[in-house]
Amino acid sequence: xxxxxxxxxxxxxxxxxxxxxxxxxxxxxxxxxxxxxxxxxxxxxxxxxxxxxxxxxxxxxxxxxxxxxxxxxxxxxxxxxxxxxxxxxxxxxxxxxxxxxxxxxxxxxxxxxxxxxxxxxxxxxxxxxxxxxxxxxxxxxxxxxxxxxxxxxxxxxxxxxxxxxxxxxxxxxxxxxxxxxxxxxxxxxxxxxxxxxxxxxxxxxxxxxxxxxxxxxxxxxxxxxxxxxxxxxxxxxxxxxxxxxxxxxxxxxxxxxxxxxxxxxxxxxxxxxxxxxxxxxxxxxxxxxxxxxxxxxxxxxxxxxxxxxxxxxxxxxxxxxxxxxxxxxxxxxxxxxxxxxxxxxxxxxxxxxxxxxxxxxxxxxxxxxxxxxxxxxxxxxxxxxxxxxxxxxxxxxxxxxxxxxxxxxxxxxxxxxxxxxxxxxxxxxxxxxxxxxxxxxxxxxxxxxxxxxxxxxxxxxxxxxxxxxxxxxxxxxxxxxxxxxxxxxxxxxxxxxxxxxxxxxxxxxxxxxxxxxxxxxxxxxxxxxxxxxxxxxxxxxxxxxxxxxxxxxxxxxxxxxxxxxxxxxxxxxxxxxxxxxxxxxxxxxxxxxxxxxxxxxxxxxxxxxxxxxxxxxxxxxxxxxxxxxxxxxxxxxxxxxxxxxxxx
Amino acid sequence: xxxxxxxxxxxxxxxxxxxxxxxxxxxxxxxxxxxxxxxxxxxxxxxxxxxxxxxxxxxxxxxxxxxxxxxxxxxxxxxxxxxxxxxxxxxxxxxxxxx
Numbered sequence: 001x002x003x004x005x006x007x008x009x010x011x012x013x014x015x016x017x018x019x020x021x022x023x024x025x026x027x028x029x030x031x032x033x034x035x036x037x038x039x040x041x042x043x044x045x046x047x048x049x050x051x052x053x054x055x056x057x058x059x060x061x062x063x064x065x066x067x068x069x070x071x072x073x074x075x076x077x078x079x080x081x082x083x084x085x086x087x088x089x090x091x092x093x094x095x096x097x098x099x100x101x102x103x104x105x106x107x108x109x110x111x112x113x114x115x116x117x118x119x120x121x122x123x124x125x126x127x128x129x130x131x132x133x134x135x136x137x138x139x140x141x142x143x144x145x146x147x148x149x150x151x152x153x154x155x156x157x158x159x160x161x162x163x164x165x166x167x168x169x170x171x172x173x174x175x176x177x178x179x180x181x182x183x184x185x186x187x188x189x190x191x192x193x194x195x196x197x198x199x200x201x202x203x204x205x206x207x208x209x210x211x212x213x214x215x216x217x218x219x220x221x222x223x224x225x226x227x228x229x230x231x232x233x234x235x236x237x238x239x240x241x242x243x244x245x246x247x248x249x250x251x252x253x254x255x256x257x258x259x260x261x262x263x264x265x266x267x268x269x270x271x272x273x274x275x276x277x278x279x280x281x282x283x284x285x286x287x288x289x290x291x292x293x294x295x296x297x298x299x300x301x302x303x304x305x306x307x308x309x310x311x312x313x314x315x316x317x318x319x320x321x322x323x324x325x326x327x328x329x330x331x332x333x334x335x336x337x338x339x340x341x342x343x344x345x346x347x348x349x350x351x352x353x354x355x356x357x358x359x360x361x362x363x364x365x366x367x368x369x370x371x372x373x374x375x376x377x378x379x380x381x382x383x384x385x386x387x388x389x390x391x392x393x394x395x396x397x398x399x400x401x402x403x404x405x406x407x408x409x410x411x412x413x414x415x416x417x418x419x420x421x422x423x424x425x426x427x428x429x430x431x432x433x434x435x436x437x438x439x440x441x442x443x444x445x446x447x448x449x450x451x452x453x454x455x456x457x458x459x460x461x462x463x464x465x466x467x468x469x470x471x472x473x474x475x476x477x478x479x480x481x482x483x484x485x486x487x488x489x490x491x492x493x494x495x496x497x498x499x500x501x502x503x504x505x506x507x508x509x510x511x512x513x514x515x516x517x518x519x520x521x522x523x524x525x526x527x528x529x530x531x532x533x534x535x536x537x538x539x540x541x542x543x544x545x546x547x548x549x550x551x552x553x554x555x556x557x558x559x560x561x562x563x564x565x566x567x568x569x570x571x572x573x574x575x576x577x578x579x580x581x582x583x584x585x586x587x588x589x590x591x592x593x594x595x596x597x598x599x600x601x602x603x604x605x606x607x608x609x610x611x612x613x614x615x616x617x618x619x620x621x622x623x624x625x626x627x628x629x630x631x632x633x634x635x636x637x638x639x640x641x642x643x644x645x646x647x648x
Numbered sequence: 649x650x651x652x653x654x655x656x657x658x659x660x661x662x663x664x665x666x667x668x669x670x671x672x673x674x675x676x677x678x679x680x681x682x683x684x685x686x687x688x689x690x691x692x693x694x695x696x697x698x699x700x701x702x703x704x705x706x707x708x709x710x711x712x713x714x715x716x717x718x719x720x721x722x723x724x725x726x727x728x729x730x731x732x733x734x735x736x737x738x739x740x741x742x743x744x745x746x747x
Contacts (some may be wrong), residue, residue, distance in 0.1 A: 084691075248706055340721075414714035452726040457720070457721060
């Protein structure tokens with residue numbers, strides 16, 4: 001063991017395993033600046049043996065994973081948020097600093113550090129090496145993007161750099177996997193306690209302010225014969241197209257429309273197929289099970305409840321595939337740049353654009369996609385407004401009510417019928433609610449302090465299948481696990497409400513069930529919107545997922561529960577006035593009737609505060625909107641020709 | 649942290665906002681609150697560094713700048729707060745940051 005420099009990190013005990021007990025896992029922290037390829041390496045090292053949670057008390061996500069070093073030995077890897085320094089000004093920096101100093105509750109102090117830097121940008125990235133090496137923990141300095149460095153004619157003398165830093169250095173490419181075995185060897189070494197800390201040749205800067213660290217980094221780079229690579233020519237060529245004043249926006253619109261079209265219509269056949277598969281498997285399961293309570297719970301409760309979530313998986317996978325391609329290729333940053341000016345009008349920024357677009361398919365992946373927004377306030381604002389975008393679960397409800405109440409007639413010649421116009425106006429309504437909410441939030445509670453918009457433009461590169469695949473699996477597992485478990489619970493609870501109290505061994509009629517009683521109980525509350533208790537039951541059941549209301553109303557009216565069902569349309573038409581129908585549409589446009597979304601918001605914001613605010617706000621807005629719609633339509637239709645739009 | 653090393657903010661001091669595409673300038677100081685200035689410095693916007701204006705979003709906002717080996721986009725309002733060194737004055741010695 002070497003003598004210590006009087007770095008600000010202090011003198012720490014350096015045994016790799018301090019308490020020596022075998023029970024304590026060997027912990028290795030992965031640290032690096034944003035855009036250093038940290039997550040790609042983390043995925044490579046851990047494969048799918050990873051866990052995502054939030055650090056206690058903060059909204060920062062904690063990725064931990066296990067890497068197998070020998071047949072029966074595993075080490076725990078902690079992926080820390082991307083930071084440029086350990087100043088502990090932002091939440092990300094505070095978390096990184098606390099974990100590295102062993103001050104984060106629940107996370108043991110790391111035994112070793114993997115410091116990952118982008119070697120095409122070494123001068124700037126080495127700045128982080130100064131505070132990290134001052135920690136005096138065993139550290140492997142990983143120079144990522146070796147392939148880029150070589151292809152653009154840059155070079156660095158690895159042994160010289162290692163001597164300067166007093167830490168082993170590995171030149172790797174996390175994208176291609178080149179050199180990753182060297183990282184594994186190091187992890188094995190630290191796990192076996194074979195790594196000793198050496199003193200750096202170059203004294204670490206004492207005062208770690210950025211200009212000093214940058215000068216230090218430049219000197220180290222010089223001594224390690226670092227030659228910065230030539231500018232990425234292909235990136236400049238591509239940028240002259242993608243950021244062309246005229247061509248750029250055109251390509252942007254084409255990309256956006258293609259993504260939108262694919263996730264919206266492209267996923268439709270797969271989703272329909274999946275729906276049929278789930279229904280027929282449910283029917284098949286039902287035929288296997290003996291008649292009774294158990295069968296009803298399993299088939300009508302569990303299977304159809306979980307099925308209603310799984311149906312969205314194709315759309316979510318496609319969406320993440322697109323976002324993955326856009327992000328890994330580098331186009332996402334350009335899209336954010338182009339969208340920034342428009343988004344700024346709503347108090348948001350360019351990076352909010354793609355998540356909000358995704359929300360038209362489903363708010364759940366959209367909210368997960370907000371992780372690309374580093375600015376916390378902008379991210380929360382985007383999360384708060386994403387559920388206003390007309391997601392695909394609203395569509396069957398809209399279609400059913402519109403078909404039941406609005407007679408198809410031309411509005412704009414052959415181009416736009418009245419039913420399409422109604423649907424379109426609901427899209428606009430959701431969008432307006434989102435925009436106004438964003439403005440209100442961003443000019444009040446989420447006012448961006450002084451944090452200005454800064455966006456790094458990474459060089460373009462080909463996305464790799466491994467990286468895309470890992471991300472797809474990762475995100476869909478999160479979706480299925482989190483959203484699936486909530487939906488499962490809610491489905492079972494709703495099933496119970498619809499099936500108690502039991503009469504003479506028979507389930508009750510829906511109006512006599514607990515759900516029916518709740519429907520009756522809330523009737524005074526929803527009567528001003530023009531809804532009766534039956535719609536009330538539908539609203540309660542749609543808390544699980546919006547489209548569930550169709551199935552519930554189908555059960556109540558004893559009809560087949562699909563939006564195409566003319567029987568259900570007629571039944572609705574008898575139950576609701578035109579005002580009530582429009583109120584129902586407005587209610588669905590505004591209300592947060594989606595357990596999966598709330599579960600994801602809770603996860604992504606790290607607590608119950610934001611989901612509760614969001615749910616209350618959206619419910620109040622939905623009630624108010626429905627109330628206004630009901631009364632305005634009522635006043636208008638009593639006198640005017642609005643009756644002409646009635647279907648029957 | 650006081651970041652103005654030279655004269656106080658002159659009314660006519662050029663800023664990053666004034667750079668034309670392809671044009672280069674040497675950053676003099678960041679007229680921004682300390683924390684924001686720090687964030688920008690972490691991205692390479694350090695006094696004494698050469699900064700080149702690159703492309704921009706349609707409409708010219710935000711704009712992309714090449715600094716310390718990477719490209720960073722800033723809104724115009726931010727770029728206007730990053731003052732450039734007087735071109736006639738020689739670059740101050742001691743801040744050699746080429747890497």
